[in-house]
Amino acid sequence: MLQPSTLKFLKDLKKNNTKEWFDKNRKSYELAKEDFAALANTVIAQLGKKDPTIATLTSKDCLFRINRDVRFSKNKAPYKSNMGASFVQGGKKSDLAGYYFHFEPGGNSFVGGGKYQTDPEILKKIRQEIDYSWDEFSKIIKNKKFAGYYGDLEKGDGISLSREPKGYEKGNPAIDYIKLKCWITTAPVTDADLLSKDLAKKIVAAFETIQPLIAFLNRALIE
Numbered sequence: 001m002l003q004p005s006t007l008k009f010l011k012d013l014k015k016n017n018t019k020e021w022f023d024k025n026r027k028s029y030e031l032a033k034e035d036f037a038a039l040a041n042t043v044i045a046q047l048g049k050k051d052p053t054i055a056t057l058t059s060k061d062c063l064f065r066i067n068r069d070v071r072f073s074k075n076k077a078p079y080k081s082n083m084g085a086s087f088v089q090g091g092k093k094s095d096l097a098g099y100y101f102h103f104e105p106g107g108n109s110f111v112g113g114g115k116y117q118t119d120p121e122i123l124k125k126i127r128q129e130i131d132y133s134w135d136e137f138s139k140i141i142k143n144k145k146f147a148g149y150y151g152d153l154e155k156g157d158g159i160s161l162s163r164e165p166k167g168y169e170k171g172n173p174a175i176d177y178i179k180l181k182c183w184i185t186t187a188p189v190t191d192a193d194l195l196s197k198d199l200a201k202k203i204v205a206a207f208e209t210i211q212p213l214i215a216f217l218n219r220a221l222i223e
Helices: 004-015 019-024 026-047 120-132 134-141 144-150 199-222
Strands: 083-087 098-103 109-115 183-189
Touching (some): 026 083, 098 183, 120 199, 134 144
Antiparallel strands (some): 098 109, 109 183
């Protein structure tokens, strides 16, 4: 579970997103960061028993900075109002697919994973793997447990191409997934879940549900 003080810090930060306020409340931030890091380490320890590719990670390999990159954004707020952790082989800067937990009080938290924002060469490899192994990929995303928890991979504007990529036909049975520019899926996490003693267990269960998807995507990138 996360401490109520950690949720309170992020709620207060959202209302007072300035460097001056943050500096005055840095101790509260450090405590919130430690709380989130402890949760991340628990998730690593539990998930690592099922997925050895992330077993050697530490929270430092997974947690993202709370500072925002405002160089190219109209929103100049210096800090994020959330904390996030990416559990991926090689750490958060890795190009491989992985698991993600986003913690933001107010009903904006979620759990999920996949491969997000990637380059043309990686796109090509994943699309080819889906095309060549469509039966296997189809079974993964249509699995009863996967579909019941996540529904499907995310699609729509910004995520899917408007037409099929070069070299693929419209009639290809896998075309809706070949057209994707990233392969991700998410499920909501409530504020009550964040404070539950079973939070780590719930996150790990959600990650285990998409482990076959992560393994499939990374096979395309590693082999």
